Amino acid sequence: MSAPAVTRRDADAEIRSTVRIPLSVAPMMARTDRHFRYLLRQITRRSLLYSEMVHARAVVRGRRERLLAFDAAEHPLVLQIGSDDPADAAAAARVAEAWGYDEVNLNVGCPSDRVQAARFGACLMAEPERVARIVDAMADAVSIPVSVKHRIGIDDLDRYEDLLGFVDRVAASGACARFTVHARKAWLSGLSPRENRTIPPLRYDLVHRLKRDRPDLTIEINGGIQSLAEAREQLERVDAVMIGRAVYDRPMMLAGADRDLFGAADERQPSSREVLLAMLPYVERERLAGTRLQEISRHMMGLFAGEPGAGAWRRRRSAGQHRPDAGPELLLAAAPSASPTES
Template identity: 55%
Template structure:
């Protein structure tokens, strides 16, 4: 086991991350995102501790070495079970273990984890302490500002104080409440108002904690603004998935100060071809990968043809890299926007 200093920020500041998103940020998606940005911190979909510990679903820990830095997000509420899952994730080579205290879905609530844990900071602290005790890598938390009728001005600082006292030094705060009753998970991503100022005040109140902000962030300009305002990191969710090139291709230069040139979606497609071939050789299907690539050329001439060719053809049993090249040719041959009249 690593020494007790393991639960401190091991990543160079600032942190720029792609959010964990159920059904989206699987290993194929993360491999693509890594081709677009070398420095962004990537997260798995939420993996439940019971699935690993009781279900033995070790395939949920699969990832490609090229994905680093990559964090495993866990869901659960039993301290000892989470500790076992955290140990498994650390031993599998993940760079960080993150506890989900933000997901509002009914399935998550029925398991007494996710956003419902905002109601029990003592239990979250107990879970995190148990995870930190056995995890060889840093344990972090992703949370909401509160749930239901809670007052975030009171709840959030208490939560940060109690969980921080258990040893967690890095939090990502989704700057919205979660309404566990009355709103669907999708509505919970849009309807509760964003309270960015509250998160900024938490940084002033807890200067020793490493705080990242999440929720409604759609441009790199916004990312830069939050970092300049004093936050330690920014996490982008749906925009990074639906318009990955807009969010990730320039991030290494604009956020981390690396020299260009920026990566391009065209190059990423070509670099995906050997990965696709390997996946097919192992019995996989093309659409399992290309479903994450549909937004690569969003806003660019030929994007519609790119999406159509992949959407219509990738589910065919014989679909392979040639289909991807055919779709890429449609983008490459499209006239520039200014020439389209």
């Protein structure tokens, strides 16, 4: 599948729909695969979804069907890549566009040792010139938006002036459509990726200041946001909000997103059971294609979180999902009974 011969400069006048979407679900390794994204689409039609991070060279040379395939229902959808090389990143961006992704995002936030060893992720915050070259190359290769996800800083590069300098350099050419800022710094040694998500303090004030100082840039805030109510508060200060693990643990927290954050007053908020029922045809279709139930149902652990019967749902779902013949009937049998308003 070849990429179309278009460039960013051909599309400068066009405002792409992904750029101003006020809510997104963060890219998460081993979590935001196509099955979890399909589940989320039964809950929110409008929120922006992300792939797991994929290295640019894997996008170009790897098994694309396994790495990149998605259901049309998942739009709007962003492919997140990792790279330290402008040519590799541009080639991956062309593949992303050819495969139908709505946007391509560069990861400049992951602090893991493995990622650092490959010289991409959060360590690139020390090299704003390189990041700018990568983003410019990506944007010149495609007509879809290019964005960057990064931290407020790394190690001793944690002053506001360091953050502002990084953003200004990357923004200079106009190639970056959106800056998604994780409001924690990253320690590149001494903390694990999990610890880097919790130990460095949240500094929402720095992201808010960035938006005040650079009002013409699209700034999205990420880190520690636990509810739509918190997202609404943040939207008074920034353009968009990204939520991660809270959504994975409690996907139904997004049930009111289309109505409350996107102004879709006529869209009915689904119940958790309705979401489950909507998933059953997908589960059966995937089962017939060779997908084991566990690959899908593991993402549904928190579907009934906070509701009566949630614990029993988790136990019953887990008990039989490993059987080779397990299918949608197991999920239906494991689900809590319908409430009187749903029956």
